[in-house]
Amino acid sequence: MDKKVKDEESEATPLIDRGAQFLNRELSLLEFNRRVLAQAEDERVPLLERLRFLCIVSSNLDEFFEVRVASLLAQHAIERGLERMPEPLAATLLRASEECRRLIARQYGLLNSEILPRLSENGIHMLRRSDRNPAQKAWVKQYFDKEVRPLLTPVGLDPAHPFPRVINKSLNFIVELSGKDAFGRGTAIAIMKVPRVLPRVIRLPDELSDQKGASYCLLSSVIQAHLPELFTGREVVASSQFRVTRNSDLWVDEEEVKNLRQALQSELHSRQYGFAVRLEVGLDCPAHLSGFLSQQFGIDDSRVFAVDGPVNMGRLLEIVNTSSQPELKFAPYAPGFPAKLNPNDIFGTLARQDVLLHHPFQSFQPVLDFIHAASSDPNVVAIKQTIYRAGMNSELVEALISAAQRGKEVTVIVELMARFDEEANINWAEKLEAAGAQVVYGVVGLKTHAKMALVLRREASGLRRYAHLGTGNYNPATARHYSDIGLLTSDASLTADVNEVFIHLTSMTKPKQLSCMWLAPFSLQKELVRAILQEGAIAREGKPGRIIAKMNSLTDETVIRALYDASCDGVKIDLIVRGACSLRPGVPGLSANIKVRSIVGRFLEHTRIFYFRNNLKHDIYLSSADWMNRNLLRRIEITFPVSSPALKKRLLREGLQPYLNDNVSAWELDSNGQYRRRKPRSGQKPYEAQKALMEMLGASASEDPQKENEHGPDPVAPRRSRSRGA
Missing domain, CATH: 3.30.870.10 (Endonuclease Chain A)
Known part of the structure; x- marks a missing residue:
């Protein structure tokens, strides 16, 4: 580990930008991925978790190109048209590509030289074509014939068969052929899209293996092994898998459309065909084929990456998620639960004191209990909540639907433009409206990223407000993996501010002066x-x-x-x-x-x-x-x-x-x-x-988090600072 970290530091170069005051944002994002990659290199991290970190790097780089690189290119296109790209922007893009190339080389090098061999030693075998025994080859052949081949449609390119539209981040093949086609013509290149319904990682039957443990192969390897069968009478001269990454920003003129949800629904499909920003090919892809692809997609050579493995390493996460070897993962962790918060008397507890929740070290369940209690409590008359990333399956949103069906006033601010969660949020918005909830989509031109829920409860003294405010999304799945803090409170000033923010979001009126919130x-x-x-x-x-x-x-x-x-x-x-x-x-x-x-x-x-x-x-x-x-x-x-x-x-x-x-x-x-x-x-x-x-x-902790615990020096104790201006 020490040597790897040293090597990483030695190859890093300064990220100075815009004079001497600021570091470059894009290059700083790539530096973050270096740190994630270091987790995959750390031998103290369990083996399957190391593979998970490798997959996270792939996912992060996908988003880096889909969002950051695409944004820079789009900005140039809008501001400069077809003029030459400004030197600072061109330099940033080139430097980012160079840094990505270094990252990717380290990433695939680690996968091939260490992670996969170590997995094999532990009974998880990723088999290439040459690794499969005769019985496995026969099974793969049968699998290809029955499950894969019927879904494949290779397209030989000619004037009647133009280059097909390739979906964002999908698996595809380019094939170079020799010989004449069925009509006596010498079509040289074919493109084959691989349907997304096919699993990318395939587990072979255990009884066919010569080794103990689980054996897998990649769909790309299965197709590559049987490509010649798809081109009868032709010879496959060369071939390569490829994957193109496209701009994934959705654009809707929110000031012009009459219904944002409907406009966004029609726009979602176009995300798959935004302008291309990156091309990935196999390491053995001939230069003339990768050049042909880059020309078709209009991608600069600096953003063409040849990888020594699957073009989408993130697909290997399937192995991590399905493995039955817990010793190769982080030990299970049971989050703690606030001792003072009685789920059967949440409002009584909050009337007396605020409750702080620190996820994932403490459970997200109290947040769900809070909304469930609001949904079922006959004294609760109204619930207001923001939704940014709730996920495809949301117990919390189901509780809001239940509250609306019970006749409570439910108002939900659903952010439809939450990147990559648009479809899920559209579905929830439709279900909430069908249940009788009032659904609005925030403010035109501004994403609603605030995390807040407000409950109005009729009590002996009159209406009382209770709120949950947080730093993270209302998503129980991510709450198990993201560190976030939430506050459950009935503080009069704070909940009054929350109510004013909701009124602002729904009525579009200028917000009143808030007493304590920014x-x-x-x-x-x-x-x-x-x-x-x-x-x-x-x-x-x-x-x-x-x-x-x-x-x-x-x-x-x-x-x-x-x-x-x-x-x-x-x-x-x-x-x-x-x-x-x-x-x-x-x-x-x-x-x-x-x-x-x-x-x-x-x-x-x-x-x-x-x-x-x-x-x-x-x-x-x-x-x-x-x-x-x-x-x-x-x-x-x-x-x-x-x-x-x-x-x-x-x-x-x-x-x-x-x-x-x-x-x-x-x-x-x-x-x-x-x-x-x-x-x-x-x-x-x-x-x-x-x-x-x-x-x-955690659940097994003996300490009370309310107590003052010693975990090092007091972070706010005065300490001598350097002289002013020094």
């Missing part, structure tokens, strides 16, 4: 900058200034400049940024008092927590928003305070301090944009934040 795109960026600069003003008075913030991405230049100013004023700033970070830390005279680290581990870090010391007021906010321009100015986002001293202490001890003390899964960012993995110093015990939180909050 709302994007109206006040959030301004309030963040104010809080940051306030710490600078405190530091200029000779008092300790302190900021700790945890988020997924940091790219908003206005916020970054405020952080630079605060650093120059002497404020000590620690940033825990999982993914892209455009801020350059540790630069004398600019950011000498700023440290940036990233945590990559078993769970995806997704929490947004912002701490400002503020003259010992210890202000802590939770948020749905990252510090990105899109979140602060082009989305509906909420940032809300935590007022309970006990819960503030919990957030410091659970949400921030463990991540600052991590010396196993933490990567520190230097001023050139390079990340270096932390290691325990001599005599220092290894400390892994996620592992510590599992032990602290």
